[in-house]
Amino acid sequence: xxxxxxxxxxxxxxxxxxxxxxxxxxxxxxxxxxxxxxxxxxxxxxxxxxxxxxxxxxxxxxxxxxxxxxxxxxxxxxxxxxxxxxxxxxxxxxx
Numbered sequence: 534x535x536x537x538x539x540x541x542x543x544x545x546x547x548x549x550x551x552x553x554x555x556x557x558x559x560x561x562x563x564x565x566x567x568x569x570x571x572x573x574x575x576x577x578x579x580x581x582x583x584x585x586x587x588x589x590x591x592x593x594x595x596x597x598x599x600x601x602x603x604x605x606x607x608x609x610x611x612x613x614x615x616x617x618x619x620x621x622x623x624x625x626x627x628x
Contacts (some may be wrong), residue, residue, distance in 0.1 A: 536591055536592060536626075536627040537591075537598030539589070539598055539623075540623050541587070541620055541621065542621045543590045543614075544620045545550050545585065545618045546617065550618075551618055554613045554614040559605060561607045562601065563600035564606070564613050566597055567590045567598075571588060572588050591627075595624065
């Protein structure tokens with residue numbers, strides 16, 4: 534079974550709010566078997582203009598990734614993040 538990945542690019546404008554999001558989301562990531570592979574606030578930008586936090590989280594399957602993203606606990610954390618940052622986020626299946 535292919536693994537599922539959450540890939541995000543996060544532009545933070547409220548550091549306090551973003552710290553609250555991290556406190557809320559960390560335990561939920563673990564609860565759904567997620568493993569943070571990349572969390573880098575200074576990625577090497579090759580295309581595009583905006584720099585922000587790059588994040589990649591691996592899950593055992595796409596189903597696990599979806600269940601994490603759609604969970605009530607992550608939805609609460611996501612609402613906090615949405616007030617603190619602009620985010621591009623995708624779920625993708627590994628090969």
